[in-house]
Amino acid sequence: MCGIVGYAGHRDALPRLASGLSNLEYRGYDSAGVALREGDDVTVYKTVGEVSELRASLPESSEATVGIGHTRWSTHGEPTDTNAHPHTDCTGDVAVVHNGIIDNYDALKEDLEATGHTFASQTDTEVVPHLVEDELADGASAKEAFAAVVERLEGSFALAMVVGDSEEIFLARQDSPLCVGHGDDETFVGSDVTAFLEYAREVTYLENGDVAVVTPDGVTVEHDGEPVERGVEQIEWEADAAEKGGYDHYMLKEIHEQPQALRQTLSGRVDEMQGTVDLDLELPEEYLRSLEEIQIVACGTSYHAGLYAAKLLEEHADVRVTVHVASEYEFKGGRDPWRTLVVAVTQSGETAETLGALRDAARTGARTLAVTNTVGSSVTRTADETLYIRAGPEIGVAATKTFVSQVATLALFAVHVGRQRDALSATEASEILGDVRGLPGAVQQALDADAGVRAVAEEYADSEAFFFIGRRLGHPVALEGALKLKEISYDHAEGFPAGELKHGPLALVTDQTPVLAVLTEGARPDATLNSVKEAESRGAPVIGCHSAGHGEKFIDAAFDIPDLGEMEPLVANVYMQLFAYHVANLKGRAIDKPRNLAKSVTVE
Structure with missing residues (x-):
């Protein structure tokens, strides 16, 4: 998943931010960046690619003693320099980094554009600095502005913000981890302790709903507008273990990340009361009603997810479904390609056999849908439509959290198709969606x-x-x-x-x-x-x-x-x-x- 770092102290922030980003590389990412508060200005450096490429673009030193940094794994918008974090407002005085998903960013962005704000990126994150800009223009302090904006956000997020005229870092957490490390006359921020373990072994973990202000002297936290005390814990494990979040192996860490992965998969997509889902797909109702068959192609774990989904689709969408090992797939003659949807399931989006099967299907004229975890991957460029599982990157070779997220995503797809084909009532759909929404807690x-x-x-x-x-x-x-x-x-x-x-x-x-x-x-x-x-x-x-x-x-x-x-x-x-x-x-x-x-x- 994306990574956040931050530093507020009396030393050069730049090497500490760069070190923190390197420590977070295990999380998986496609771009990286930092924002430094230099004097009363905020300077941003960011680039697509590895942290080493960002380091090559940074100055050797800086006078900044406050800054934030980020490693991004794309969810909204492809991996580009522009889409990389940090993101700024129109003035360039506010810089924000963000983990998670802001569900209502579309509506917020539309309102901001209507009042003259200009957006540079495709990300959901960029609405935050622009909202802060408006609050500052109305006379709010940086702290007041940040807190007011956080109240307007829906979804899951860990946020860190710097402002040109403040020596503080502003933090907020909702369903995405964020912690603060306490050093000697310096304070660190991280999406996990890996970001600062070499500098600080005392840590405060923020809780859902917390809004915090970081200074070199420490952190103050508010919850629902009231000051609260969050304890300080001692980090016992060594740095190499902390890279895995305290787990012995990435696989075990990823197994334990499944509740959060499922929340990301479901976020903003489910209306349980109405029995509907929003998957941001351009598959017309007329087309879905005309379907005679769905063919699922996949390999390994993704194939097993396809088998699970096939049973849900056949029962709840009243459509014939066949599941194929991608390396054995052939689009058989005698079927109407237009009435056949070919669904390619691949975690990486780069699986060779699955891509080959998808291209074979496309050559027949069949419509194609990719179900993947990876923005900008080859399968997204090959398929007509893409449905992201949004599980976050997986480092362990053995797939864990991606399997449950694939099935959950395909279960939502089954409900969507079933509703479009009038095969599933609103009541039946609500019951299924209730079970899917219960997965994070059950896991x-x-x-x-x-x-x-x-x-x-x-x-x-x-x-x-x-x-x-x-x-x-x-x-x-x-x-x-x-x-x-x-x-x-x-x-x-x-x-x-x-x-x-x-x-x-x-x-x-x-x-x-x-x-x-x-x-x-x-x-x-x-x-x-x-x-x-x-x-x-x-x-x-x-x-x-x-x-x-x-x-x-x-x-x-x-x-x-x-x-x-x-x-x-x-x-x-x-x-x-x-x-x-x-x-x-x-x-x-x-x-x-x-x-x-x-x-x-x-x-x-």
Whole structure:
């Protein structure tokens, strides 16, 4: 995700900001920049590309003792110098950096343009300095102006601002992390402690709704306009661990980022009361009504997300859906290309086989849609339309948070298509959207049970093989669970429909082959339970991810899942990710960079 740094002190701010940006490179980014308060002026340096390229454009030193910096991962607007942060107002006296998404930026921007403001970028962030400019023009202090603007923002954000005539940094947090480091007569700002760990080991974490002012002497915080005290904590871990936010591996960090990734995926898109979604797609209602088939093409984890989505689309949008491994895809003759939508699902947007399949489909005249995590990637330039999952960058090779975000995004798409085709009532859509909106909290519940998952992993880590089973929506989750385990632990793992257990794989089942079963709503738990009993009768231990009333007494180890309808199997997937992680960690595997694998497969 994007990274924020800040410095207020009595020393040269520039090297400290540059160091902080370098420390945040692990988060993933496509551009970087800094804003320095020099005298009563604000000077901005920013560029697309790596922090090293920004460093090359910076002066060797500066008289500035206050400044902010940012590494940007694009969400609104492609990676360009202009879209890079910081962003300024019309006067250039206000500079802002921002993590997150401002949901109501369109309306705010329209109002600002109507009163004469000129915008340079495509970002949602740029509305903030212009709004502050107006407040300052009306006589507000910088602090008053900033607080008033924050009140008008909707969405998720971590904001840092500097103003030419102030020696302070102004901060606000809502659903995006932000912290303050306390040094010796100097104060630091970071989206996480990595940004300043080499300079400060005492940290204050801001909470949702906080508005703060940073000076060299420390930080003052207000919440709902009233002063509040936020404690100071001591950072215990070393710098190399802090680069992963205190986690041992990026993969574990990204597993724990899933609630926030889901919030970003859903932000500004769901109207649960009306049973509608806004995906910013130009797919006419007439076209969606005419659809005879949706073809999903993908590889690996994205293929499993496609399998999950296919079942939702067929049931709720009343359209035939086929899912294809991209390397095996052929657009078959005899179908009307105009009545076929080809959906390419790819986290990186650069997967070679998926791009090839998409180009083949486009040559037939079929309309194409990309579902991806990466702004400006090749798939976005190839497809007719793009739907972003907005999960934030993923560093670990094994996909985790992108899988759940892909499925959540495609679930919204299924509701949208179903409503357009009159296959789904507003009441039915509201129920589905309610379940999707409940995902962040349910996933957090699974994450909170991590100690129990680790204990189960310790018990079964030395098993000969692992089998993952599920039905309906549990089937793609079983496939994904097995993929995660084999990717990072190098153990033999298979996933298949639960009913197939007795058609061959049962010959492999012993007391040394644990069976991990999805026993939730949306996964035909009662039928799956028959397969569980077959495995147990051969001595196999059973690890069950179950919702209330589904087979607890037949399970050797149970992971509880809250009531969430068709989204329950996705929560089971989180338990399987944690299980795979702990098994691999116990074996000492290179979890973030498993052998022979790459994050983005750009060759066929």
